[in-house]
Amino acid sequence: MRTAGQSWNLFPGTRARRVADLLATTSTPAPETAARWQHDVNASFYTYHRDLIRRYVPAGVAVLAPALAEIESWRGTAAVYERGLALLVAFHECLRDAVFAAATHTRRGTTTKAPATATRCAAGEVVV
Incomplete structure (x- = not known):
């Protein structure tokens, strides 16, 4: 199993593996x-993203x-x-959208470097 990388350990895979082990x-x-x-609230799969934020x-x-x-006070759970x-x-x-936008920009009809335009994020349009 991978131990790092974008989306390697996201829901539902993480929880399914924990339940399978149990x-x-x-x-x-x-x-x-x-x-x-x-009632499992373990959300440690987002630790990777917290570490990216800490680093960059x-x-x-x-x-x-x-x-x-708020991110620093997060205790690794999905509690309310x-x-x-x-x-x-x-x-x-937002990171996922930016990665896919950059990877697919030529398929969307642009011929230049990935544009700094809005990409779809959970909260609406966010400039990346």
Whole structure:
């Protein structure tokens, strides 16, 4: 299994692998065990994106400070209080859109370098 790279470990693959590992350890889980699996909030697959932000987004930019603080306070879960996760999901979607826009720009009828135009993101149109 890969350990790094864009989208290598995203939902539903991560959760499915965790459940498969749990199922491999038992023949028939007790109802309480199955309920615990169903309420799994592990979202560690977004750790990769948090690490990208830590590495490439400059610290000390006042307008980014609140968002970066939420991302830093994220505890690796999808619990309802994890506001940083929403930012990581949006970052992933924008990054994915930018990567695919750059990779497919010649197929969309442009002949120049990938344009710095708006790409579709979860929150609407975002210039990348």
